[in-house]
Amino acid sequence: MVINIDFYGDKAKKRDTGTNCRVIPMANEENKQQFLEMLSASGELPVGLSTFKAFADPFKPKPWYQHLSDCSDDQVQAIEEETKDQAECSSWHQQRVGRVTGTSAHRVIHTSLEKPSKSLLRDIVQKESRKNPLKTPGILWGREHEKDAIETYKYALGLTTAYTAPTLINISSDIYKPHTSISIQRAGFRVSREKPYIGVSCDAYVHCVCCGKGVVEVKCPLKWNSDLPADKRGHLDTLLSLRTNHSYYTQV
Ligand SMILES: [Zn+2]
Numbered sequence: 035m036v037i038n039i040d041f042y043g044d045k046a047k048k049r050d051t052g053t054n055c056r057v058i059p060m061a062n063e064e065n066k067q068q069f070l071e072m073l074s075a076s077g078e079l080p081v082g083l084s085t086f087k088a089f090a091d092p093f094k095p096k097p098w099y100q101h102l103s104d105c106s107d108d109q110v111q112a113i114e115e116e117t118k119d120q121a122e123c124s125s126w127h128q129q130r131v132g133r134v135t136g137t138s139a140h141r142v143i144h145t146s147l148e149k150p151s152k153s154l155l156r157d158i159v160q161k162e163s164r165k166n167p168l169k170t171p172g173i174l175w176g177r178e179h180e181k182d183a184i185e186t187y188k189y190a191l192g193l194t195t196a197y198t199a200p201t202l203i204n205i206s207s208d209i210y211k212p213h214t215s216i217s218i219q220r221a222g223f224r225v226s227r228e229k230p231y232i233g234v235s236c237d238a239y240v241h242c243v244c245c246g247k248g249v250v251e252v253k254c255p256l257k258w259n260s261d262l263p264a265d266k267r268g269h270l271d272t273l274l275s276l277r278t279n280h281s282y283y284t285q286v
Pocket of ligand 1: 212213214242243244245246
């Protein structure tokens with residue numbers, strides 16, 4: 035039996051029971067307090083401190099609105115990285131809570147400062163959750179066709195050769211012109227570093243050597259799903275640009 039094995043030699047036995055054994059006094063309350071204060075002041079925040087009421091404050095989760103102030107470049111980058119799946123990932127929904135986003139920007143600009151719209155405030159602090167996404171015909175139509183629009187755009191830029199999207203191609207000549215080293219990248223939720231209560235998610239980033247950086251925002255309104263000429267569609271003007279007083283313009 036292991037229990038019966040004597041692991042200690044004579045020297046060790048003498049040390050354990052002998053006279054030169056060091057006596058460590060029990061810590062009193064004052065000692066404990068000093069020790070905890072020392073740990074707390076170390077700047078390392080050892081997690082054990084969270085079990086003492088007087089030292090637990092730094093471990094409590096911050097209220098959501100405190101996340102809306104102070105955002106470093108690294109945080110902006112990290113938020114965008116983890117929200118690249120946009121509406122498909124929960125972090126995208128979480129990061130939008132409490133922030134003015136592209137979708138709400140137009141209403142925020144036009145609401146009264148003295149008496150802001152209650153439904154707008156509710157939309158900003160609640161936001162749509164991933165578990166209960168809105169499923170209005172317009173939203174479903176938009177989600178369904180946004181990828182067709184991106185495919186069409188890539189085709190127009192010469193990034194794909196096979197065109198499969200069922201979208202009617204109506205693309206302006208500045209897109210058709212040849213670009214040098216053009217690429218399209220996915221975009222996540224981009225928080226403003228200077229004004230962290232504002233954040234937007236465009237549909238993609240486009241970059242080429244000749245024109246520089248740009249954002250891609252796709253709009254597929256169900257309302258204009260018809261054979262109306264493009265310039266009769268509410269958000270576009272006769273030059274196929276966005277009307278400057280339209281909410282899409284504010285968003286972009
Ligand atoms: Zn270019």
